[in-house]
Amino acid sequence: MTMDMTFLGTGSAYPSPHRGASALVLRTDGDCWLFDCGEGTQIQLMRSQLRAGRITKIFISHLHGDHLFGLPGLLCRVSLNTNPNPEQNLSCVDIYGPQGLRRFLRVTLGLTGSQLLFPYAVHELEPTPEQSPEEGRLSLEMTTECGPLHPQEQLGRTISLDISSDCYLLFEDPKFVVKAFRLFHRVPSFGFCVQERDRPGRLKTELLKELGLKPGPLYGRLKAGESVTLESGRVVLPSEVLEEAIPGRKVCILGDCSSILGIGPLMLCTGADVLVHEATLGNEQKEKAVDHGHSTPEMAAAVARTCCALRLVLYHFSQRYKPSSLQKEGDEDCVSELRRQAEEALEDSSVEVILAEDFLTLPIPLRKPK
Numbered sequence: 001m002t003m004d005m006t007f008l009g010t011g012s013a014y015p016s017p018h019r020g021a022s023a024l025v026l027r028t029d030g031d032c033w034l035f036d037c038g039e040g041t042q043i044q045l046m047r048s049q050l051r052a053g054r055i056t057k058i059f060i061s062h063l064h065g066d067h068l069f070g071l072p073g074l075l076c077r078v079s080l081n082t083n084p085n086p087e088q089n090l091s092c093v094d095i096y097g098p099q100g101l102r103r104f105l106r107v108t109l110g111l112t113g114s115q116l117l118f119p120y121a122v123h124e125l126e127p128t129p130e131q132s133p134e135e136g137r138l139s140l141e142m143t144t145e146c147g148p149l150h151p152q153e154q155l156g157r158t159i160s161l162d163i164s165s166d167c168y169l170l171f172e173d174p175k176f177v178v179k180a181f182r183l184f185h186r187v188p189s190f191g192f193c194v195q196e197r198d199r200p201g202r203l204k205t206e207l208l209k210e211l212g213l214k215p216g217p218l219y220g221r222l223k224a225g226e227s228v229t230l231e232s233g234r235v236v237l238p239s240e241v242l243e244e245a246i247p248g249r250k251v252c253i254l255g256d257c258s259s260i261l262g263i264g265p266l267m268l269c270t271g272a273d274v275l276v277h278e279a280t281l282g283n284e285q286k287e288k289a290v291d292h293g294h295s296t297p298e299m300a301a302a303v304a305r306t307c308c309a310l311r312l313v314l315y316h317f318s319q320r321y322k323p324s325s326l327q328k329e330g331d332e333d334c335v336s337e338l339r340r341q342a343e344e345a346l347e348d349s350s351v352e353v354i355l356a357e358d359f360l361t362l363p364i365p366l367r368k369p370k
């Protein structure tokens, strides 16, 4: 299965002509999962190779506008790209995000009279008080749902923190387990961990032939982990005839933060193939960054080191950092300096540092068997 990640917006605070507001797409075999949806994401999407109609799940890290203002418009855009054939049973777009998101969508879609051709459900994560300063917590009146469901809205789940693992289980299916975890920011913010399940290794066909097994349903049963009994009575165990399992990939995408809450998330992110971490300002502005609930390259590097990530991708840059391609001689704020700062902090490790730019597509290759 192919897996890659495309950055649609890598700027913080607002979209600018040279950097879109936060949004990235994780693509697995053509299915697109969108992480954050800043203003202008639909235009960025049209300028990319991705297709809006392929978005099946959306994850919103927190309710700041630079991560959310694009969502109602994007949903309408996806609807335009949807085949209106009434025979077709359209699947529900699942949207995950902090408490308040359900109300935000119901109000914006409702007041604008926006109808969608597909159903959607908002699954809300319950934040805890430790995730932000007191002024960042939303009052009950702000997050309480209001009015009836939007005509295309299906009932979503409310997901609470699992105290034992310090994480939120968003969903699991035969291919993936997706969890969220708590971050500290000016408002409650979350990180997401997409864990692909390990897959069985290839069948040792030569050995199977020697055992007298012909290709067919029995091969499928062995691959699915079942034992098979031959006519002779000999039991063939999957472990005998399967090569080593193919380890699942792990992708961790953190929303805005100045720190991660708890040990559980660090364990969850251990060994990530890709860790996407914000680096809003350079190390020399650490105090300002932390004051605003943000991180520096050095802080992002420390997380990547603790988690033994293979690759650290920096994004969510202050708009003062122009993309390298637009950099002019004498420009003071140089985005490549942010990479240098992270690399310096990871000098004695094997973590690779990547600077995200709008429209960068990062392939996430399969891992070799352990």
Ligand SMILES: [Zn+2]
Residues within 6 Å of the ligand: 012, 013, 022, 064, 066, 067, 256, 316
């Ligand atoms: Zn932001």
Ligand SMILES: [Zn+2]
Residues within 6 Å of the ligand: 062, 064, 185, 256
């Ligand atoms: Zn923010």
